[in-house]
Amino acid sequence: MEADLVIIGAGSGGYEAGIYAYRRGLKTVMVELSPETVGGNCLNKGCIPSKYMRYGAFLLDKMDIAQRWGIVPKGYSLDYKSLKEGREDVVVTVRENFKKFAKQIGLPIIYGRAVLKDPNTVFVEGSEETIKTKFVLIATGSHPVGVGNLKPDGKYVLNTDQIWDIEDFPKSVLIVGGGAVGVEFAYIFRRYGSQVTLVELQRRILPSDDIPEDSARYLGRRLKQLGVDIRTKTTVESWEPADGGVKVKLSDGSEVEADFILLAVGRKPNTQGIGLEEVGVEVDDRGFIRVNEFSQTNVPNIYACGDVTSPLMLAHKAMYEGKIAVNHMLGGTDWKRDDRIVPKIIYSAFEVASVGLTEDQAEDEGYEVSVGVASFVSNPKAMDDGENEGFVRIVADEETGKILGCHIVGPNAGELIHQVVHMMRDSKDVEFASKTLYSHPSLSEAIGQGASEIYYGPITWTKR
Amino acid sequence: MEADLVIIGAGSGGYEAGIYAYRRGLKTVMVELSPETVGGNCLNKGCIPSKYMRYGAFLLDKMDIAQRWGIVPKGYSLDYKSLKEGREDVVVTVRENFKKFAKQIGLPIIYGRAVLKDPNTVFVEGSEETIKTKFVLIATGSHPVGVGNLKPDGKYVLNTDQIWDIEDFPKSVLIVGGGAVGVEFAYIFRRYGSQVTLVELQRRILPSDDIPEDSARYLGRRLKQLGVDIRTKTTVESWEPADGGVKVKLSDGSEVEADFILLAVGRKPNTQGIGLEEVGVEVDDRGFIRVNEFSQTNVPNIYACGDVTSPLMLAHKAMYEGKIAVNHMLGGTDWKRDDRIVPKIIYSAFEVASVGLTEDQAEDEGYEVSVGVASFVSNPKAMDDGENEGFVRIVADEETGKILGCHIVGPNAGELIHQVVHMMRDSKDVEFASKTLYSHPSLSEAIGQGASEIYYGPITWTKR
Numbered sequence: 001m002e003a004d005l006v007i008i009g010a011g012s013g014g015y016e017a018g019i020y021a022y023r024r025g026l027k028t029v030m031v032e033l034s035p036e037t038v039g040g041n042c043l044n045k046g047c048i049p050s051k052y053m054r055y056g057a058f059l060l061d062k063m064d065i066a067q068r069w070g071i072v073p074k075g076y077s078l079d080y081k082s083l084k085e086g087r088e089d090v091v092v093t094v095r096e097n098f099k100k101f102a103k104q105i106g107l108p109i110i111y112g113r114a115v116l117k118d119p120n121t122v123f124v125e126g127s128e129e130t131i132k133t134k135f136v137l138i139a140t141g142s143h144p145v146g147v148g149n150l151k152p153d154g155k156y157v158l159n160t161d162q163i164w165d166i167e168d169f170p171k172s173v174l175i176v177g178g179g180a181v182g183v184e185f186a187y188i189f190r191r192y193g194s195q196v197t198l199v200e201l202q203r204r205i206l207p208s209d210d211i212p213e214d215s216a217r218y219l220g221r222r223l224k225q226l227g228v229d230i231r232t233k234t235t236v237e238s239w240e241p242a243d244g245g246v247k248v249k250l251s252d253g254s255e256v257e258a259d260f261i262l263l264a265v266g267r268k269p270n271t272q273g274i275g276l277e278e279v280g281v282e283v284d285d286r287g288f289i290r291v292n293e294f295s296q297t298n299v300p301n302i303y304a305c306g307d308v309t310s311p312l313m314l315a316h317k318a319m320y321e322g323k324i325a326v327n328h329m330l331g332g333t334d335w336k337r338d339d340r341i342v343p344k345i346i347y348s349a350f351e352v353a354s355v356g357l358t359e360d361q362a363e364d365e366g367y368e369v370s371v372g373v374a375s376f377v378s379n380p381k382a383m384d385d386g387e388n389e390g391f392v393r394i395v396a397d398e399e400t401g402k403i404l405g406c407h408i409v410g411p412n413a414g415e416l417i418h419q420v421v422h423m424m425r426d427s428k429d430v431e432f433a434s435k436t437l438y439s440h441p442s443l444s445e446a447i448g449q450g451a452s453e454i455y456y457g458p459i460t461w462t463k464r
Numbered sequence: 465m466e467a468d469l470v471i472i473g474a475g476s477g478g479y480e481a482g483i484y485a486y487r488r489g490l491k492t493v494m495v496e497l498s499p500e501t502v503g504g505n506c507l508n509k510g511c512i513p514s515k516y517m518r519y520g521a522f523l524l525d526k527m528d529i530a531q532r533w534g535i536v537p538k539g540y541s542l543d544y545k546s547l548k549e550g551r552e553d554v555v556v557t558v559r560e561n562f563k564k565f566a567k568q569i570g571l572p573i574i575y576g577r578a579v580l581k582d583p584n585t586v587f588v589e590g591s592e593e594t595i596k597t598k599f600v601l602i603a604t605g606s607h608p609v610g611v612g613n614l615k616p617d618g619k620y621v622l623n624t625d626q627i628w629d630i631e632d633f634p635k636s637v638l639i640v641g642g643g644a645v646g647v648e649f650a651y652i653f654r655r656y657g658s659q660v661t662l663v664e665l666q667r668r669i670l671p672s673d674d675i676p677e678d679s680a681r682y683l684g685r686r687l688k689q690l691g692v693d694i695r696t697k698t699t700v701e702s703w704e705p706a707d708g709g710v711k712v713k714l715s716d717g718s719e720v721e722a723d724f725i726l727l728a729v730g731r732k733p734n735t736q737g738i739g740l741e742e743v744g745v746e747v748d749d750r751g752f753i754r755v756n757e758f759s760q761t762n763v764p765n766i767y768a769c770g771d772v773t774s775p776l777m778l779a780h781k782a783m784y785e786g787k788i789a790v791n792h793m794l795g796g797t798d799w800k801r802d803d804r805i806v807p808k809i810i811y812s813a814f815e816v817a818s819v820g821l822t823e824d825q826a827e828d829e830g831y832e833v834s835v836g837v838a839s840f841v842s843n844p845k846a847m848d849d850g851e852n853e854g855f856v857r858i859v860a861d862e863e864t865g866k867i868l869g870c871h872i873v874g875p876n877a878g879e880l881i882h883q884v885v886h887m888m889r890d891s892k893d894v895e896f897a898s899k900t901l902y903s904h905p906s907l908s909e910a911i912g913q914g915a916s917e918i919y920y921g922p923i924t925w926t927k928r
Binding site for chain 2: 020048055076077094317320335342380383412419423444456
């Protein structure tokens with residue numbers, strides 16, 4: 001079999017790159033482990049099913065306040081089976097849509113494990129297919145890791161591959177890791193009635209430099225209100241099975257019982273057993289494949305995208321890098337990776353979105369920083385929707401007004417942030433953002449107000 | 465009393481202009497009829513309370529499908545009093561916030577009816593204040609009109625000023641006018657259990673050239689599914705009181721009974737009795753104040769913004785024009801009105817948003833038109849949220865790829881459209897929109913997909 005491009009991995013990055021390569025005229029072959037893993041981690045065990053469950057939690061928030069809109073529920077029961085079926089239905093539908101579309105346009109997916117034999121030869125174990133190719137794109141993704149004495153066993157200690165198999169809402173759960181995945185599940189399980197303890201090693205939840213302290217604190221406050229027991233600067237000392245669940249000793253000296261422990265402590269790139277060493281593809285000291293601004297490895301015809309290239313493991317980053325790689329294979333040098341415009345979105349008790357620099361990061365880079373904040377508390381659309389919490393925080397260069405970053409907590413943060421992504425791609429300043437015509441009433445007005453706070457001084461009186 | 469600027473009307477346009485003028489250093493005085501009318505029609509009897517009720521209807525949609533997320537409501541009752549109280553609470557809070565902020569920064573609001581005595585003199589009846597001023601901004605808004613034998617009486621025939629006073633959900637209502645206001649109330653009342661008949665003179669609902677037929681049809685289908693009886697090409701022939709409500713003869717020969725008739729047929733500018741003729745401000749043949757691209761009237765120191773200037777009566781258009789007027793008073797000639805970038809958003813059974821040209825309008829202007837459509841049906845985030853209906857439709861110039869318009873129906877259309885407003889302000893093309901990094905999963909991806917459909921061919925297989 002011959003191809004212009006073999007893509008190893010039909011997850012978000014591989015799939016998007018495959019469609020793009022096809023559209024750009026490359027004869028493309030995709031290799032994926034099995035028909036059930038098409039769509040990769042995001043679709044099957046990550047962002048898509050978790051966003052589904054998160055929406056259920058959001059609806060439960062709404063049930064609590066529906067009376068304000070004249071709707072008085074006579075109570076409700078919870079039914080995990082329906083939740084799981086609905087979730088599976090979305091996952092399977094998206095996966096089958098993927099496959100149908102690939103078939104329809106004649107983009108082959110070969111099932112099995114791909115191994116690089118040389119830079120131009122991919123052997124697929126299982127289907128025993130040898131493919132000669134001009135280019136290779138490695139998009140094999142990542143897998144969850146354990147930590148210390150916490151080794152996932154699918155019963156007492158679950159990782160984010162295993163959590164989907166539970167058959168009912170847990171009565172209680174201990175979540176290890178207060179990053180994006182941890183706070184998402186904390187919100188979900190808490191809202192569906194579980195006792196939730198969230199343990200985080202660092203001094204705050206969402207301990208990423210890319211997310212400002214303000215955002216993390218605002219979310220933390222809400223999770224605590226909902227009854228999530230957040231323990232920062234805390235680790236699991238030991239645990240043991242007890243009463244069908246677990247008994248856990250924490251480093252703060254306390255003991256917590258739970259149905260199980262959910263590990264949300266991170267992921268490692270899938271770089272083993274695919275022939276990287278054999279063909280001389282370099283990895284860095286953390287095991288990530290080294291790529292340049294075109295997602296190209298040190299072996300010129302081999303590219304890599306997504307989780308295998310950096311700890312910023314986001315489906316859309318993989319999709320973006322995959323397309324940049326294909327564009328470069330075709331001779332394009334105009335489109336380069338820019339991590340600064342990658343939006344980072346967390347769907348928890350609030351949506352928390354960030355793009356670009358935080359105030360601290362901007363100061364570290366030597367900017368004189370201006371910050372404009374607009375609150376959703378007094379935003380009329382947010383008030384109409386009963387979601388008037390959170391803020392838009394715009395970080396700009398004081399000298400030029402150029403927008404350096406934006407951090408949103410609150411309703412639709414995950415969609416609103418894209419307005420700033422567009423602007424930052426084009427190096428726009430706060431004057432531009434201020435002068436756009438925002439619909440009234442809209443949540444988007446808060447972006448204009450945040451920018452206007454910098455451009456011509458505060459225009460809303462209510463502060464967070 | 466002396467001022468740099470007197471703003472007549474503290475509605476959306478006047479208020480926003482007032483804050484902006486204050487920030488730009490103009491000594492500004494606002495005049496408004498009474499403390500209860502601050503915020504104008506939008507806040508008190510328009511977009512803010514209607515969006516509140518619309519959110520209740522949206523929640524009722526959610527109650528119907530909550531089981532998919534494992535939430536099984538045991539039924540619910542409806543309580544108009546709570547709905548009305550919640551709605552009033554938002555309106556009053558926003559209004560009082562407005563006034564508090566004006567007071568805090570020292571921006572006076574004088575209550576009474578303003579009359580222009582000469583271009584530099586405003587007399588306020590009621591407070592009997594005479595204000596000498598350099599500039600005047602007329603932002604007096606509009607009022608609803610009757611049509612033919614349908615004269616609002618507050619009992620049988622209600623206009624959109626009177627609808628807020630009803631004390632319970634109607635059993636049935638006949639809505640006259642299938643524009644933005646008509647389809648919003650049709651959705652609201654239908655979802656809260658009323659029998660709704662919607663009568664529209666034109667051949668389709670949303671009969672505006674700025675909204676494509678596809679958007680109107682998609683919404684119409686959903687309203688019909690919900691049980692709204694839509695009668696296009698139909699008018700009210702006659703009506704009479706009957707059984708505490710009304711009996712109505714329609715032009716299609718049928719008879720409809722309803723608790724009342726809601727008039728949603730349009731509005732007229734508030735241009736009477738404020739001295740326009742006396743100081744020589746020109747109006748056009750429909751009664752709108754003539755303004756140039758800086759919102760300036762023929763009397764050079766007198767400006768006008770919002771509903772008094774054109775039938776495109778949108779709060780944010782008024783706000784935008786008000787700021788452009790102030791900028792021009794201060795000598796700015798760089799910021800000009802551009803109606804093409806005014807987003808138009810309808811909140812009904814779907815959100816329906818438009819900006820820029822429709823396909824038909826673009827063809828009429830001589831463009832070779834490319835259209836890119838992405839469906840929400842297969843959008844993973846929309847699926848997770850159970851809102852996977854609708855589409856993003858991007859209209860571009862085939863030759864240059866320049867984005868000429870965008871039309872969105874579906875989840876968060878009213879926020880998503882702003883991404884395209886930003887792009888259109890800056891004359892961006894579909895390549896720009898295609899190459900932005902959209903978060904996955906997100907609704908925003910549909911914008912990228914719509915643009916990509918034009919830029920490099922279809923990437924989703926599911927069509928509307």
